[in-house]
Amino acid sequence: MSEVTYIDAIHAALDKAMADDPGVFLYGQDIGTFGGAFKATKGLVGKYPGRVLDAPISEDAMAGVAIGAAIEGARPVLEMQFADFSSVAFNQIVNQAATHYYRTGVPVPLTVRLPSGGTPGSGPFHSQSMESIYAHYPGLVVVTPATVADAYSMLLESIELDDPVVFCEHKFLYRWLKSENFDGDALPIGKARITRPGKHATVVAYSAMVHEAVRAAEILHAEGGWEIEVVDLRSVKPLDTDTVVASVARTGRLLVVGEAFPWGGVTAEVVSRVSADGFHLLDAPPVRLNARDTPIPYHPKLWSSHRPTPESIVHELLKLLNY
Structure with missing residues (x-):
């Protein structure tokens, strides 16, 4: 396989999911002939007639239709053009999809794809990171793949889950991040x-x-020989506290980095969990860095x-290392 991108991995995962399961269908604005705002579904409408459906410009209606189809046994993959617009469907996602199994015993195997995060020039309505909001609600799985291999394997796993999944794919990674193939160690959702590896400090991050x-x-390694351990959460709900605490046990220092608001x-x-479960492991107060x-x-x-x-991460790490 020639070099592939993050968006290629998402396209390939959608293709494979539809090929493997006739119950999978795609639903979103302009995802048919146009191929979607970022071309994640390009060419699939002809390959899977009647299963790549253009939606009205109403995220609320889109989510309602997809939830109803999931309740009836289908496995819809709903594409929001931008994560920001999913707030229009917030009631459907958190009050209907997230609670339905708890209320009725009937699962809602829905995957909601959120093109997340910022890109230069996108501004306040096309750049937000919504993972924290959705992770607040019981019943939702929230994933944040940071690699080409994870974008592929985690999307396939998300579609196979019986729980509703909010799949946060980072727009900045779409065509910038490249790999030789989709292969990786394919860790399950919920495992960081x-x-x-490193020994002087831990940085916990996710997505871009x-x-x-x-x-x-x-x-920091080039300038001072520091060995910084970087932990990729991969999913934020569930959150792999064990791997994070084990890393802090090795390094004694923690910086957590996210693109969302502070x-x-x-x-x-993450800081709260480490403070509660691993306070005795810390040699310095844990720090977080956000937008x-x-x-x-x-x-x-x-x-x-x-x-x-x-540069800002280096600045915070140096303060932490010199505490």
Whole structure:
């Protein structure tokens, strides 16, 4: 196989899921002949007639139709054009899909694909990271793949699950992140991965921030010989506390990095869990680093200083290392 991208992995996973299970269908705005806003479904409408369906411009209606189909035994994959717009379907996702099995014993095997995170020039309505909001609600699985292999294997696993899954795929990774193939160790949802081993400090990250954390670790190694361990959460609900605490036991220091807004959220949850379960392992107070607590700016230079960067991660790590 020639070099493949993150968006190629998503396309291939959708193709395989539909080939393997006639109950899988795709639903979203302009995903048919047009192939979707990011071309994740390009060419699939002809390959699977009647199973790649264009939706009205109503996220609320889209989610309602998909939930109803899932209750009746289908496995819909719902594409939101941007994660931000899923807030229009919030009631359907958190009050209907998330609670249905608890209320009735009937599962809702729905996968909601959210093109998440920021890209230069996208601004406040096309750049948000919604994973923390959905992870708050019982009944939803929330995944955040950071690699080409995980984008492929985790989407297939998400579609196979009987639980509703919010699949947060990062737009910045779509065509920037490349690999030789889709193969990887294919860890299950709920299991974190040690992306880079180290001994001086732990950085916990997910989605695109994993790559920023690795760059920061490489800078610190080149400049000072520091060995920074990077943990990729992979999914934020469920969250693999055991792997995180085990890493902190090796390093004694913790920085948690996320692209979402700072108030509450995944980074706060990781810090809380480590403080509760591994306080005795810490040699310094745990730290979290998020985007700034403002709407996301349009200007590329403002955007690049709004989200965590390798430089800002290095800055926080040096303070942590020198505590």
